[in-house]
Amino acid sequence: MSESKDFLRTIVEADLKSGKNNEVITRFPPEPNGFPHIGHAKSIFINFGIARDYNGHCNLRMDDTNPSKEDTKYVDALKDAVEWLGFQWKGNVHFTSDYFPKIYDYAIELIKNGKAYVDSLTEEEIREYRGNVNTPGKRSKFAQRTIEENLDLFERMKNGEFKDGEHILRAKIDMSAANMKLRDPLLYRIKHSHHFRTGDEWCIYPMYDFAHCLSDYIEGITHSICTLEFENNRVIYNWVLTELGLDLPRPYQYEFARLGMNYTVMSKRKLLELVEGGQVLGWDDPRLPTIAGYKRRGYTKESILNFCDQIGITKTNSMVDVAQLEFCIRDDLNKKVPRVMCVLDPIKVTIENYDGFEEIDASYYPHDVPKEGTRILPFSKEIYIERDDFCENPPKGYFRLTPNQAVRLRHAYIISFKEVIKDANGNITEIKAEYYADSKSGSDTSGIKVKSAIQWLSIKEAKQVEIRLYDRLFKTETPVGIEDINTNSLEIIKNAFVEPAVINEKINVRFQFERQGYFYADPEDYTNAKPVFNKIVGLKDSWGKKTKVIEAPIKSQSKKVQIDGTEIAMSEDQKNLFTKYTSTLGLNAEVANIIARDESLSKFYEESLSMLNSPVSLANIITNEVARELKQMDIKDLKFSVKQITQLVKTLDDEIISNKMAKQVFEDMVKTGKDPKQIIEDKGLVQISDPSVILPIIDEIIAKNPDNLAKFKAGNTKLLGFFVGQVLKSTGGKANPKVVNTLVAEKLK
Numbered sequence: 001m002s003e004s005k006d007f008l009r010t011i012v013e014a015d016l017k018s019g020k021n022n023e024v025i026t027r028f029p030p031e032p033n034g035f036p037h038i039g040h041a042k043s044i045f046i047n048f049g050i051a052r053d054y055n056g057h058c059n060l061r062m063d064d065t066n067p068s069k070e071d072t073k074y075v076d077a078l079k080d081a082v083e084w085l086g087f088q089w090k091g092n093v094h095f096t097s098d099y100f101p102k103i104y105d106y107a108i109e110l111i112k113n114g115k116a117y118v119d120s121l122t123e124e125e126i127r128e129y130r131g132n133v134n135t136p137g138k139r140s141k142f143a144q145r146t147i148e149e150n151l152d153l154f155e156r157m158k159n160g161e162f163k164d165g166e167h168i169l170r171a172k173i174d175m176s177a178a179n180m181k182l183r184d185p186l187l188y189r190i191k192h193s194h195h196f197r198t199g200d201e202w203c204i205y206p207m208y209d210f211a212h213c214l215s216d217y218i219e220g221i222t223h224s225i226c227t228l229e230f231e232n233n234r235v236i237y238n239w240v241l242t243e244l245g246l247d248l249p250r251p252y253q254y255e256f257a258r259l260g261m262n263y264t265v266m267s268k269r270k271l272l273e274l275v276e277g278g279q280v281l282g283w284d285d286p287r288l289p290t291i292a293g294y295k296r297r298g299y300t301k302e303s304i305l306n307f308c309d310q311i312g313i314t315k316t317n318s319m320v321d322v323a324q325l326e327f328c329i330r331d332d333l334n335k336k337v338p339r340v341m342c343v344l345d346p347i348k349v350t351i352e353n354y355d356g357f358e359e360i361d362a363s364y365y366p367h368d369v370p371k372e373g374t375r376i377l378p379f380s381k382e383i384y385i386e387r388d389d390f391c392e393n394p395p396k397g398y399f400r401l402t403p404n405q406a407v408r409l410r411h412a413y414i415i416s417f418k419e420v421i422k423d424a425n426g427n428i429t430e431i432k433a434e435y436y437a438d439s440k441s442g443s444d445t446s447g448i449k450v451k452s453a454i455q456w457l458s459i460k461e462a463k464q465v466e467i468r469l470y471d472r473l474f475k476t477e478t479p480v481g482i483e484d485i486n487t488n489s490l491e492i493i494k495n496a497f498v499e500p501a502v503i504n505e506k507i508n509v510r511f512q513f514e515r516q517g518y519f520y521a522d523p524e525d526y527t528n529a530k531p532v533f534n535k536i537v538g539l540k541d542s543w544g545k546k547t548k549v550i551e552a553p554i555k556s557q558s559k560k561v562q563i564d565g566t567e568i569a570m571s572e573d574q575k576n577l578f579t580k581y582t583s584t585l586g587l588n589a590e591v592a593n594i595i596a597r598d599e600s601l602s603k604f605y606e607e608s609l610s611m612l613n614s615p616v617s618l619a620n621i622i623t624n625e626v627a628r629e630l631k632q633m634d635i636k637d638l639k640f641s642v643k644q645i646t647q648l649v650k651t652l653d654d655e656i657i658s659n660k661m662a663k664q665v666f667e668d669m670v671k672t673g674k675d676p677k678q679i680i681e682d683k684g685l686v687q688i689s690d691p692s693v694i695l696p697i698i699d700e701i702i703a704k705n706p707d708n709l710a711k712f713k714a715g716n717t718k719l720l721g722f723f724v725g726q727v728l729k730s731t732g733g734k735a736n737p738k739v740v741n742t743l744v745a746e747k748l749k
Helices: 007-018 038-053 072-084 096-112 123-129 147-158 208-219 228-243 268-276 291-297 301-311 322-334 500-504 572-584 589-597 599-609 615-630 642-653 659-672 676-683 691-704 706-713 719-730 737-747
Strands: 025-028 057-062 116-119 168-171 186-190 204-206 223-227 252-256 346-351 357-363 374-380 382-386 407-409 414-422 428-435 463-470 490-498 510-513 517-521 532-537 549-553 560-564
Touching (some): 007 223, 025 038, 025 208, 025 223, 038 072, 038 291, 072 291, 096 186, 096 204, 096 208, 168 228, 186 208, 204 208, 208 223, 208 228, 223 228, 228 252, 228 572, 268 719, 291 532, 301 322, 322 510, 322 532, 346 490, 374 382, 374 500, 510 532, 572 589, 589 615, 599 615, 615 659, 719 737
Antiparallel strands (some): 357 374, 407 414, 414 428, 510 517, 549 560
């Protein structure tokens, strides 16, 4: 536990001291609709950490109330993340679906008490009747139904007599409440979808606000810890428990600021788009901020837990610099992993005056790391060095090998230049050199002064490896979409070489490749026949364009260290907008954060909402596309209008065009100012959704990729995204991604 208590621990201690609670019971309740990411790590750290610190326990509960998006593989990923981070839930994993019968009974009770009714308004009418922050809502005429009518309709909903959306169950609270969450919130909706646990037993499913508080109560949770976007939902949480007259003690909800991190997206929807669109190679792609991605890249649990500890627990939304996480993994590995030599871009050096062979005993660790261990470095006449460790015409300050400058081979001898060999194109193929026999490291009597030491490997004994150099997936600090992807985020080097000890040493899977960074033996693809290493992180931050420096306390050190980065708190007006966008309009926190912080964007967004009631779709295109243009010019200088953006969104909502086509249309709007409908007609961009057109394309793609088909059949399900991406690519992005996903999945069964 941190030396200084956060506000949540202060609350817990006060509750224990006052006797309000005799023990602490928390829960980590994710929805199993995606792989957990670094934001979930923070929540795991808080919920399980508080329970541990106060000798309580934490439940792992799956909030599985949306069957169309949930899957067992996501449950397994969530369980793995908790265990990998070093925590253990009490008893079995809990599922909200375990409580469906009890939650249904609670709904019946509310109906009998006149506190809930079956509404038959359309989704659009419900949105219209709700009003807005300035206008009170209007209660549905169906709220006048008798208790008997409501009980009958609700039972028939449960029995599957109605279509999706035909009826819903709502709480009867206050349609004029300032907190719009209280304007007769939805409690149950009809959803004829197969549930991965309950099968087809249910065709009505409870909404989050109804199921969450009741699941907490059933499990005896004392402190229900949520992220800040649920702050306005707390009144519903309390209302449900109070109106049902449930016995004390009851759980209480507390909110903390979720993790926001630059150069990163943490929307599960956007992460799913990257996976299914083929921009990354599955949920465990080392460039993703998923726990599975960090694990495969080589991050340690200690580094992630230390990061969560450093950033603290607050009630103010802020942006944490990803450099802080990178610092934590460097700090952890610096004290743990052996240093070895590698050559990523080899060039041959022949030491003409050296004959024979010797073995050099070299330490794995520098003098300031309190660990011991050595390995054998073979040394011979022919060695590899890095190509950029030699320069024929060196710039000022270049201290490595040149025609006029000797250099030390690390742990070995000093060498000097004699001759360079080039091919017909003038490329260097070999360097001739000579060594000084009395210059061996540790017993140097040569008197020769050199300014640096370089990496090297004996050619005969060097082991060829594949190196995967990972960089940040996004090139901008606040990425909003695929267009912000860093196309250089992965470089694969197949002709790299390492010391033989790296391959022969079975104990270590992480190494510092000196002067390159920290590397990890890929847990999926590594074999002794084909060793593969992932770059975890460089030796220092190579991005370095930060506005100021913050101080963060580092565990196990008495002093403070500087970490590049900045945390910028929202103003009160921005907080109000953020709350409105997340709580009232249903935007995810990442998108809401971007719009709320930018005056031009929020102005554009508000005006577009007055023309089209599609808050999520409008927000996505405004943060993805409009934001980019507003970075370069004032809003008055844009060639397109707010009205044209709403027209574009309407075509998207109606599935006339795909997201990819929308980007093309938008680019044309930026240049010409034409209406989107005209552009769509001129360019023939109508989306293809007809299976009879798409299926032959899928067959052709599958036929062209027999190797990937075989891998998929053998269990590599990540390749589903590859096939989907190829189909979308072959249609120029015109195929409907949802239809393609469904058809490809069926074809690959």
